[in-house]
Amino acid sequence: MWTLSDTTFTARSQAHQETIYTIGNGYLCTRGAMEEGYPDDRRATFIHGVFDAAPIVVTELANAPDWLPVAIFLEGERFSMATGTVESFTRALDLRTGVLTRAVRWLSPGGRIATITFERFASLADEHLLCLSCRVTPEFDGSIEIQASLNGNTDNEGLAHWRWQAQGESNGAIYLSNRTRQSGADVALAMRTQVEGTGQCVEQAFWNVQNAPTKMLKFAAKAGETVAVNKFVSVFTSRDTAAVVERALQHADTAITWADALDANATAWAGEWERNDIIIEGDEEAQIAMRFNLYQMLIAAPRHDDRVNIGAKTLSGFGYRGHSFWDTEIFMLPLFIYTAPHIARNLLNYRYQRLPAARHKAAANGYEGAQFPWESADSGEEVTPTWVTHFADRTKMVRIWTGDIEIHISADIAYATCLYHRITGDDAWFIAKGAEIVLDTAKFWGARAEWNAAKDRYDINDVIGPDENHEHVNNNAYTNAMAQWNLRMAFTVLDWLKAHAPDVAAQITIALDLNEARLAHWREVIAKVLIHQEASGLIEQFEGFYKLRPVLMADLEPRSRSAQEIFGIEGANHVQAIKQPDVLMMQYLLRDNYSAETVRVNYDYYNPRTDLAYGSSLGPSIQAVMACEVGDSEGAYEHFIRAARADLRDVRGNAGDGIHAASAAGTWHSVVFGFAGLRVAPDGSGWTIRPRLPAHWKRLAFSFFLKGERQQVDITAQTFGTA
C-alpha cells in the first residue's frame, strides 16, 4: 500500500498524471513529465521562493530550468512514446521514498526494440541534489546515444521568465545559470553523468549549445546488455548563496554513487513516515489515498527555509501561481503542527516576517494593525489578480474581489499561531514572534469593525466569507466569529505574556500602542459584534441569507456543474447555494464554543445547501469531520472519500493544474478529528479520542506530538465496536 502506479499512458490525461507523479523534497518539486518529452507536456520544476513578475497574476513561481532532459537514440531513431509502438509501460511512484520509476518496452518505427527504464528522485537527505538514472537494454546490436541536458528554455504556460547567464564545463561537470527577468533571482544547475551497466561507451562529448548544455554519450550496445547513465544534478539559487555557479559545481564535485544516494534518501524518508504515516486497514483505497495526500504535503513542505509558504497547489502545477491562501493556516498547518512542528514553525515564520507588508495593507485601506493578503507570494503584498477578462466576451472585465474583501485570513493566521503554541508548547517562539501576530491582527479587527449606532452593535460589512458564492455580504458569521475570537485571544495572549515574559509584554504594549482605551474598545467589539443566532441555535451565514431564494442541492440533480455555473456568478449571489459551509467551518474551528445540539442544527440546515460535489475543494474534508460529530456516518465517508479522491481521480477535472493542497491536507483532518475524534484539551494538557470509524475499516493508527511528546493512537474495529 505504498505504491501509486499505472500500466497505461494516455495523452489525454497527461497533465493529470504529471501532477500526481510529482516528486520533490521540500526545496523544489518536479512534475511527472517524461524525461524525453511528450507533445504538449506541462513539464515543470518549481523551487520554493523563486518568483517572477507576471501579467494579471502579479507574480508567479517561475518554472525553473529543466533538469530532466534525456534524449535517447537507437541507431539514430529518437525514443518517444509518441512514435513507434509502446509494447509495455509501467510507471510507479514509491510513496515511501519519493522515487518515480518508468519502464517502457518500445518498438521503434524502424523496427528496433529496447526496454528503457528511468528512475528519479529529489533527495530528501540533501535538498540540493537531484538524481536520475536511465537504463537501456536493446534487443539488437547497434549504437545507442544518450544525450543528457540541462535546459534553460522553460516557460510558465507560455510566459518565459528566464534570461541565460552562463554555462560551461568544469572538472567534468556541466553547468547552466539563468536569471529571472524581473525579480533577478539566479538559479544554477550543475550536472555530472556516470556510466554504469555493461554497454560499452565509445564516445563522450560536451555539446556547449546555448541554454541547453548537453552531455552526449554514445554506446556500442549488444542485445541484452544494459547501457546505464546516471545523472546527478545539483541546484542552488540566489536565495541560498550569491555564488550560485560555484556552489552548484562544488556540490557536483562530491562523489556519490547511485546506491548511496538512494539509501540516504530512503533513510530520510523513513524518518518522515515515522512521524506522519496513517495506517488504515480494511480500505485499500483510503489507505493509498491517505498516504498519497500526506506524500504531497511532505514533498512541498519547506524543512530548511522559513521565508516561504506552501501554495494552494503546492509546488506541483501552474494553478494559483504558487500563491498561498488561508489553505495553509487552516488546512495544512494543523497537520504539520501535530506531526512536524519544525515545518509548522517555518511556515508561521514566513507570516511573521511579512507583518510589515500586512501593516502596510491595513494602512493603505485606512486601518490599524496587520491585514494579511488574501494571496501571498514573496513580498507579502497582496497578489490577488484584480481584474480578469470575461471568459466569453473579451470586451468585459471581471473584478476579482477576494484580494480586497476576503479578510478572514488575518484571523485564520492568528488561529494557526495559537494552535501551534497550544499543541507544541513552544513558548520561546510564541513570545518572540507568535504573540505579535495575534495582537496585531486583533488591532486590525478592532479598527475594521464598524459601529452601528442604530442597532447598538458592531458590524463587519462588505466581505467575502469562505463561501465565495456570495460576495459583498455583511456580517458574515465566519468572519465575525473569527474576528471576535481573535480579539478575545489578544487578551489571553496579553495576560499570558505578562505572566511568562513581562518585559516582552511591556515592550509590545508600547510598540503596538495597546493602551487602555484601545483594549476597552476591543472589549466593546467582542461584546457587540453581530453573530446572528436563532433560539434554535441556527446561525445565519450572513445578514440576509435566510431571505435568499432557497435552493437545496438535491433540487439541482442531475447536474454536472457547480451551483455557481448553474446560476452564474451574479445569480449565485441571490440563492442559498453555498460553495463551502462557513458556519460549519466556524464551528469546526471554534468547536469548544458550541454544543453538540447547536452543531447538529446547523449541520442539518447547511449540509443540504452546500455544493460539496462541485463547489470548493476545501469543503468535503471538513464536512466529513462535522458529519462524524453529528453521527452522519454515511455522509462522513462520502465527504472523506470525495476529498481523498480529489487529485487521484481528477474529480474536478483540473488536477492537471496541481494538487488541491487544502483537500489533501484536509483528509488528515477527516481521519484524525473526524473518524478518530481526537480532541486536545484547550490548555494542551491532554487529549481524548472518540472513534467513529467507517463500518468497513478494521484499524486506524497514527501518531502526533503534544508539547514535544509523541502520542500514539491505534484504533481497531474491536475498540471501536465497544466504544
Add this chain to the structure above:
Amino acid sequence: MWTLSDTTFTARSQAHQETIYTIGNGYLCTRGAMEEGYPDDRRATFIHGVFDAAPIVVTELANAPDWLPVAIFLEGERFSMATGTVESFTRALDLRTGVLTRAVRWLSPGGRIATITFERFASLADEHLLCLSCRVTPEFDGSIEIQASLNGNTDNEGLAHWRWQAQGESNGAIYLSNRTRQSGADVALAMRTQVEGTGQCVEQAFWNVQNAPTKMLKFAAKAGETVAVNKFVSVFTSRDTAAVVERALQHADTAITWADALDANATAWAGEWERNDIIIEGDEEAQIAMRFNLYQMLIAAPRHDDRVNIGAKTLSGFGYRGHSFWDTEIFMLPLFIYTAPHIARNLLNYRYQRLPAARHKAAANGYEGAQFPWESADSGEEVTPTWVTHFADRTKMVRIWTGDIEIHISADIAYATCLYHRITGDDAWFIAKGAEIVLDTAKFWGARAEWNAAKDRYDINDVIGPDENHEHVNNNAYTNAMAQWNLRMAFTVLDWLKAHAPDVAAQITIALDLNEARLAHWREVIAKVLIHQEASGLIEQFEGFYKLRPVLMADLEPRSRSAQEIFGIEGANHVQAIKQPDVLMMQYLLRDNYSAETVRVNYDYYNPRTDLAYGSSLGPSIQAVMACEVGDSEGAYEHFIRAARADLRDVRGNAGDGIHAASAAGTWHSVVFGFAGLRVAPDGSGWTIRPRLPAHWKRLAFSFFLKGERQQVDITAQTFGTA
C-alpha cells in the same frame, strides 16, 4: 549616401539600433541583433502572416525561430562584445542592397585577439533564402570553434509562442520545425554551412540538441589566416506549403555560392531602387534619411503574398504586435500606388479578402455594410485591445476605445482603393474587387449616420478622429467629411461600373441591395451630414471644440512630454491640444475640395494647437505638406526633418519597439506632394508639380507611375528659382 553606419556600440541604445539595422525581403524581417547574442537583446524575426494568440493584444506576430545564432570560441573563450575588450567596431547597413555587416576586433579576457566580421541579408531574389557569413582572423595560432545553430526557443517579450515539432539532419542540412501554440502555424528552417577561407577545418559535428540543432566546426587556425563559414538558411511556413520540412530541405539542397547569392540579391534590389529612389542633393541628412525610410518600407512590403498587410511598426519590432491600422492605407499605400503598384494591389487584396469580417463587425454593431477593424491582423476581426491595466495602479483598468469608435478607417480604406484605381488605371482589379470595397463601406456610413430631426441634419456621434487626444466626440470633421466622400464616391463608382462593366454593376446592385431607397438615403446623408464651417472657412474639428479650454503648444514650453501626458488622458479631452490635426489631414486627402485660402485659415488655426513635437508620429510628415501649401517654408522643413529623423535619431525614445511606419512613409508624402508639389488630375489624365524646395536643397529627383507609364521628376535649384 547609401550607407547607415556606426563605429561605437552602447548597450543602452541596443534596442534602437536593432530596429534601424533591421534587414528583410518582404517575406520576413530580422532585427539587427548580434549573431552571438548580447545581454538583454531583443532579437526577433517576424514572418508576414504568422500570428499567434496573445493575452490582451488578442494576437501578435510570433517571433520566429531564430536563424542567426553563431557562437565563436577562441581557444575555448566565447566571443561576446559584453566581455573582453572591443578594440574596434564597425556596423554598416548598405541600403542599396540590404546587406548588414559588422566588423569587430576583439581582445578576449584571456588575451587573444581576433577580427571577426559578420555579413547577412535576406535575399530579395529568393524570399525563402537567408544568408549569413562569419569570418574570423585570429592574431594567434590556436583553435577556433564556430557553432552555427537554429534556435526554436524564442519569445515575444516573454511570451513563448512555439512548440517544438521536429529536427534533424538530412543530406548535410540541419532542419528545425516548430508550430505556434494557438494558431497552429508551422515554420521550418533548414541550414547548410559552407567552409571558406584559409583556416583548416579539423572537425565538424552535428549537435542534435532539442530545439537548438547546431553545426559545430572546429578549426586549427593560424595567425593572419581567415576562418570563414557561410550559413544559408531556407524558411517555409504552413502559409506556403503543407510540407514545410520537405520544402525547406529541398530549398537548402540548391547549391549556391556566397558570391552568387549576394549578386542575385543586389540585382533584385537594383530594380527596387530604380522605381523608388528619391535623390536629394544639398542635404545629406535628408538624403540618407529618405533612403532609410524607403528601405524600411521596401523590406516590409509583401511582394508575393496578398493575404498580409504591413503593421504600424512594419516587421521590425514588437510594438503594436504586427497589427495594421489606417497607417497602411493613408500613409504607406500612396507610396506603393505611385511607385510599386503590384505591392499596393497585394495590400488592398488583403482588405478585400477581409470584407466578410468587416461585414460581421458592422452587423455586430447593428449596422449594414462593411466596417473595417481599427486594428487588423490575420482574420480581419477587430484585434484592438479593449482593456489595459492602468500603468500606475493595477486595481484600475483603462478602456481602449479605438477598436469600438475610431471608425474613420473604413473610409480610409475606400480612399486608398479609389486612389489606386485613379493612379494605376487598373480597371480589371477595380471591377473585380475595388468597387465592392467602396460600395460596402458607403453602405456602412449610410447606416452609421444618425438623423437629428431637431436640427434637420445627420450626425455621426461618439467617435474618435485621428486626433486621439479627444475621445467620444460628436461630428468629427475628418470622420464626417470622409464618410461624405465615401458615399459620394459610391455614386461615382456605380456610374463608372454601369459604363465599364454593366454586368458587374447589376450584380453588385443586387448583392449589396443597392435599391433606390437606399441610394436616396445616401444622397440625404451626403447633403445633410454636419461639417461645421465658419464663414471664414475655418472648420471645427468636432462639435464643441471651440468651447474647450484654449491651449497653444507655445504656452506649454519648455516641455519634454506630450500634451496628453501633461493634461492626463482624461484632462486632454477638455483642452484644445491636438495629437494630430484632423482638419488638415482631411484637407490634405480631399485637397481639391478646398481653396488655398481655406487651407491657410485652417492651418493658421490648427498648427499652433497641434502637438507635433510629442504628439502622434503621424502628424509631422503631412503637416510638412500643408506647410508647403501655405508657403510656410520654415515650418515645412521642420516638420519634414522631424518625421525623417523619427527612427534614425529615436526622437520619441521608442524606436526600439520598431519603425514608425507611417512616419517613414510620410516623408515620401512630404517630399513628393510637399516640396515637389505633385498633383495628379482627378481623372489621372496628367500631373503638375509646384516646386518649393527647402532653400538649401540643390536637387530633388524621383519617378512614379501613372497608368503604367513611368514619369520622371527632376527639380534643380535653378528650376526652382525660376518657378
